[in-house]
Amino acid sequence: MQDQIIIFDTTLRDGEQAPGYSMNLEEKLKMAKRLENLSVNVIEAGFAIASPGDFEAVKEISENAGDITIASLSRALEKDIDASYEATKNARRPRIHTFLATSDLHLEYKLKMSREDALDRIVKMVKYARNLCGDVEFSLEDATRTDLDYMCRVVEAVIASGATTINLPDTVGYSTPSDIEKMFKTVINKVPNVDKAILSAHCHNDLGLGLANSLAAINAGARQVEGTICGIGERAGNTALEEFAMAVKTRNDIYPFSYSLKTQEIYKTARALSSITNIKPFPSKAIVGANAFAHESGIHQHGVMANAKTYEIMTPESVGMVKTEFVLGKHSGQHAFVKRMEDLGYSLNDEDAKRLFKDFKALCDRKKTINNRDLLALVESTEQWGENDWTLDSFVVNSGNMMTSTACVTLLHKGKKYQEVAVGSGPVYAAIRAVEKLVKHPFGLCDYSLNAVTEHRDAQGEVFVKISDGKEFYRGRGVSTDVIEASILSTLAAVNHMLNSNEYSLGSSINAQQLSLDEDMLVGHSDKKVEEE
Ligand code: KIV
Numbered sequence: 001m002q003d004q005i006i007i008f009d010t011t012l013r014d015g016e017q018a019p020g021y022s023m024n025l026e027e028k029l030k031m032a033k034r035l036e037n038l039s040v041n042v043i044e045a046g047f048a049i050a051s052p053g054d055f056e057a058v059k060e061i062s063e064n065a066g067d068i069t070i071a072s073l074s075r076a077l078e079k080d081i082d083a084s085y086e087a088t089k090n091a092r093r094p095r096i097h098t099f100l101a102t103s104d105l106h107l108e109y110k111l112k113m114s115r116e117d118a119l120d121r122i123v124k125m126v127k128y129a130r131n132l133c134g135d136v137e138f139s140l141e142d143a144t145r146t147d148l149d150y151m152c153r154v155v156e157a158v159i160a161s162g163a164t165t166i167n168l169p170d171t172v173g174y175s176t177p178s179d180i181e182k183m184f185k186t187v188i189n190k191v192p193n194v195d196k197a198i199l200s201a202h203c204h205n206d207l208g209l210g211l212a213n214s215l216a217a218i219n220a221g222a223r224q225v226e227g228t229i230c231g232i233g234e235r236a237g238n239t240a241l242e243e244f245a246m247a248v249k250t251r252n253d254i255y256p257f258s259y260s261l262k263t264q265e266i267y268k269t270a271r272a273l274s275s276i277t278n279i280k281p282f283p284s285k286a287i288v289g290a291n292a293f294a295h296e297s298g299i300h301q302h303g304v305m306a307n308a309k310t311y312e313i314m315t316p317e318s319v320g321m322v323k324t325e326f327v328l329g330k331h332s333g334q335h336a337f338v339k340r341m342e343d344l345g346y347s348l349n350d351e352d353a354k355r356l357f358k359d360f361k362a363l364c365d366r367k368k369t370i371n372n373r374d375l376l377a378l379v380e381s382t383e384q385w386g387e388n389d390w391t392l393d394s395f396v397v398n399s400g401n402m403m404t405s406t407a408c409v410t411l412l413h414k415g416k417k418y419q420e421v422a423v424g425s426g427p428v429y430a431a432i433r434a435v436e437k438l439v440k441h442p443f444g445l446c447d448y449s450l451n452a453v454t455e456h457r458d459a460q461g462e463v464f465v466k467i468s469d470g471k472e473f474y475r476g477r478g479v480s481t482d483v484i485e486a487s488i489l490s491t492l493a494a495v496n497h498m499l500n501s502n503e504y505s506l507g508s509s510i511n512a513q514q515l516s517l518d519e520d521m522l523v524g525h526s527d528k529k530v531e532e533e
């Protein structure tokens, strides 16, 4: 039996702290489902005390989780630990994760505490957490710059106080693999009760060493690895879990470990993250980048055709990437369509299959060949419609370089048609204003981007928008061969999220008056941060 590594995902906490990655409740729930399908062992769902939104997200994720551990981060303070406890208590497997910095640098300048005072507080807070929850993780923040003798004293004391997992983070991404190896080996050799807890690695990527350090940690004795999907996180990010999983799988000769993570779910999980945040991985990003399995050079192509192993150390299928590029078109039947969706990782029920097949056929009338990227764009953009949503019936735009653009948009809502005309300095502006007038709820436009899904002139345009009601932001995506239609569809998706959101109250709608498109197209969203106390 190989030693099992516990995979701890912090995409929704450390990852979400990174600029551009903050998610609303619905998006966090969607991402948590994907992480559960990926079969990580622990989801750190948030930092419950950070904001009411974070608390709600941790609580909802906990209540909807299956047999998976849900953790919430807390400073070493009673009020934080209480919030984490309240938010996770309904999970089948709750975990309270608490932390305090232990390096002299942090103790002196940030916490203004002596080593002894910090140790007292740590012990008190771990005991406090352990009284509330049987599963307690303690992190020695900035562990890699902590004096090793002091570290051993802290680790021994927190294990004696009931902590079940001890995390030794490389908070600032300063260490090298040999530093990490030395740190874990010292703790394992010097702390007498170390066998009573799991040691965990949490490596940041400031020097690009996050993955190498995590691998060094497991070889030195760590049995939990923390990281995020695509390596998102504070500054240069965290260890990318998909890279860690594939490194262990591909080089099992030197990393003889196992884990429960299903590598075939990796691609889908990474796509879910980029479709929620509209941030795509860099094309050459290991494992999930668009070029990760592409062989452009003739020599490589020749080698791969003769024997894939010449240039492929792992298969695209092993991470859930489907390479079948034989295209679908208007003569393809529903059976072939459903089968391809299955290959792409989407098992459709009868109703969804019928609905999506209809959309697929409509697309075939506009575009000769449909490839996997078109299909993924189709399924990802239609996932977002609900029963009470506003949907597009029809639109007409009139635009040119010598005139003011006009849009006439007709929407359907609960079986009725509504129509409005609006003008703007361009057709997209006019169309979005018409939508705003129809739904009678002003919003600000924080972000708008347009990309071609595939190559060639008949490619679909994929529009991504982020709107704000002044309190929360809502994202939407729309895909069409007509970019005005894609703009309307993406705006409607975001507007429906806004209107369906529990947070949407009269108060927020009054606030939103200041945010209508007329006044300001670009509204920033400030990321929340919790100050150290
Ligand atoms: O990087 C870090 O030290 C952390 C801890 C709070 C676990 O994210």
Ligand code: ZN
Pocket (backbone or CB within 6 Å): 014, 169, 171, 202, 204, 234
């Ligand atoms: Zn971190």
